[in-house]
Amino acid sequence: MKNGVFALRVIVLFVAVVGIFGCGAPKNFLVPGEGYMATRQLQMRQYDTKDDTQIVVAVSGVLQDLGFTLAESETELGLISANKSADATSGGQVAAALVLDVLGAVTGSYQNQMGRIDKSQIIKASVIAKPTLDGNRTIVRVTFQRLIWNASDQLSRLESIEDPAVYAKFYEGLSKAIFLEAQQI
Amino acid sequence: MNFLKCFSAFALVTCAALITGCAAPAVNALQTDESSVQLRSVQTRAFDTTDKRKMIQTVIGTMQDLAFVIDKADYTLGTVTGTKFLNNKVVTMTVSVRPRGATQLAVRVNAQYGTSTVEDAETYQGFFTTLEKAIFLTAHQVD
Numbered sequence: 001m002k003n004g005v006f007a008l009r010v011i012v013l014f015v016a017v018v019g020i021f022g023c024g025a026p027k028n029f030l031v032p033g034e035g036y037m038a039t040r041q042l043q044m045r046q047y048d049t050k051d052d053t054q055i056v057v058a059v060s061g062v063l064q065d066l067g068f069t070l071a072e073s074e075t076e077l078g079l080i081s082a083n084k085s086a087d088a089t090s091g092g093q094v095a096a097a098l099v100l101d102v103l104g105a106v107t108g109s110y111q112n113q114m115g116r117i118d119k120s121q122i123i124k125a126s127v128i129a130k131p132t133l134d135g136n137r138t139i140v141r142v143t144f145q146r147l148i149w150n151a152s153d154q155l156s157r158l159e160s161i162e163d164p165a166v167y168a169k170f171y172e173g174l175s176k177a178i179f180l181e182a183q184q185i
Numbered sequence: 186m187n188f189l190k191c192f193s194a195f196a197l198v199t200c201a202a203l204i205t206g207c208a209a210p211a212v213n214a215l216q217t218d219e220s221s222v223q224l225r226s227v228q229t230r231a232f233d234t235t236d237k238r239k240m241i242q243t244v245i246g247t248m249q250d251l252a253f254v255i256d257k258a259d260y261t262l263g264t265v266t267g268t269k270f271l272n273n274k275v276v277t278m279t280v281s282v283r284p285r286g287a288t289q290l291a292v293r294v295n296a297q298y299g300t301s302t303v304e305d306a307e308t309y310q311g312f313f314t315t316l317e318k319a320i321f322l323t324a325h326q327v328d
Contacts, residue, residue, distance in 0.1 A: 025298030027305050029271055030278075030312035032250045040250065076260035077241055126255040130242040141246065145254045158270035160252055 042164060044141045045171050045182035052078050052138045055129040058177040059140070065173055068125055078129035088121035088148050115152040122147045123161070125170075139185070142170055227306045229293045230313050230324035231285050237263060240290050243320045244280045250315065253278060274299040291327065292316070 047055060056078050060070060068082035097113035104111030127142045144161040171182045234240060237260075244265050245255055253267030253276075263282035268275060278296045285291035294312055296303040303309070313324040 025296075025301060025303050025305065025308070026272065027308055028311050029276070029298075030251060030294075030296065030308050031315060033252065036250045036252075039252075043249070072257050074258045074260055077238065077245070077258050079245065079255065079258045081255055081257075124254050126249075128242065128245050128249075128255070130239075130246075141249060143249055143254065158254075158268075158275075 039160070039162070040141075041185060042162065042167055043143055044139060044185050045174075046132065046185050047138045047140065047178065047180050047182060049138055049178070049180060050131065050136060052129045052131060054178060055138055055140060055174075056080060056127075058174055059127045059129065059142075062170065062173040062177055063125060063127070066170070068123075071124075079126070081124065081126040084123045084125075086121050086123060088118040088146075090118065093117050112152075116150050116156070118148050118156070119151045119153070120149050140171075140174065140182075142167065144170075224302075224304055225293070226326070226328060227304070227309050228295060229291055229327050231289045231291050231327045232320070232322045232324060233288060234290055234320075234322055235284065235288065237282055237284070237290060240282050240292065240320065241265060244282065244292065244316065247312070247316050247319050248278065248280070250319075251312075271298065285327070289325075292324075 049055070053075065056073075056075055059080055060073070063070065063080065063082045066084070068084045070080060070082045072081045073079065094114075094117055097117045100113040101111050104113075124145045124147065125142060127140065129138055129140045131137070132139055144166055146157075146159060146161055147155060148157040148159075150156040175182045232240065241258065241260065241263060245258065248255060248265065248267045251269070253269045255265065255267045257266040258264065264279055265281075266277065266279045268277050270276070276296060276298050278294065280295075281293045283291050283293075292313075294309055296308070317324050
């Protein structure tokens with residue numbers, strides 16, 4: 001009886017351990033998250049033209065104006081992706097890490113918080129211009145994301161940029177380049 | 186005595202976890218866990234349209250809705266590749282769009298989560314359900 005209980009405990013523990021450290025992918029991660037409609041509105045604009053090639057050409061110019069270098073393009077699909085490197089160090093983060101490191105040294109432990117602060121980032125933009133369903137206008141969608149490396153040169157974060165000002169600036173440039181007003185969708 | 190029991194349980198669990206561990210040797214580079222035919226049917230759907238351009242553009246839009254960064258696309262090959270981060274792991278996904286017969290397009294999705302191939306049918310179904318809604322067409326199961 002006692003042995004049975006022991007075996008059961010071992011099995012439960014094993015299942016728990018494998019559950020925690022298991023290596024399978026999470027399920028159902030290919031469905032949109034809750035806020036995707038809001039994000040779409042932020043990223044999309046509509047232009048009153050059928051000429052999507054003109055828009056793609058203008059997009060490449062706007063991205064260059066914003067300091068991006070083009071990484072990939074497929075004009076047949078109206079797609080351009082571009083990158084830009086930038087400094088990601090923030091004064092507050094450096095100060096906090098320094099305090100923690102000093103405190104660690106005083107109390108005799110090795111913290112290396114300075115190694116974990118953000119150091120550099122690559123901003124990725126991908127833009128697609130495609131006709132609307134009725135074919136009379138063109139929809140443009142741009143996504144900005146940033147990959148952040150820490151001071152130990154490890155990729156530490158990848159996140160979407162959700163700041164409306166960034167998207168507004170992009171569309172401001174694009175509207176000027178093609179002499180058309182961007183319309184919210 | 187109790188301590189001994191605890192210790193043996195711990196040792197047993199560690200051994201078991203090590204044996205069933207998920208690291209795969211380099212020899213397995215060209216292998217997948219499930220039979221490739223079965224996996225292909227989980228990853229593929231047919232749509233009643235021949236408009237390849239619109240399908241690829243809709244795929245890109247769907248991937249953007251799922252927070253993927255679009256890294257590459259090629260119209261001739263009909264492929265789109267994107268990346269995203271999930272739980273500190275990189276998810277990469279390639280979607281290919283190819284003609285199927287004279288009236289259909291076949292869409293195939295391959296996803297990788299970290300170093301493992303995603304083989305879960307429900308996960309892929311989630312993608313196709315989102316794509317169906319975006320393109321207003323039904324995704325048909327193919328054999």
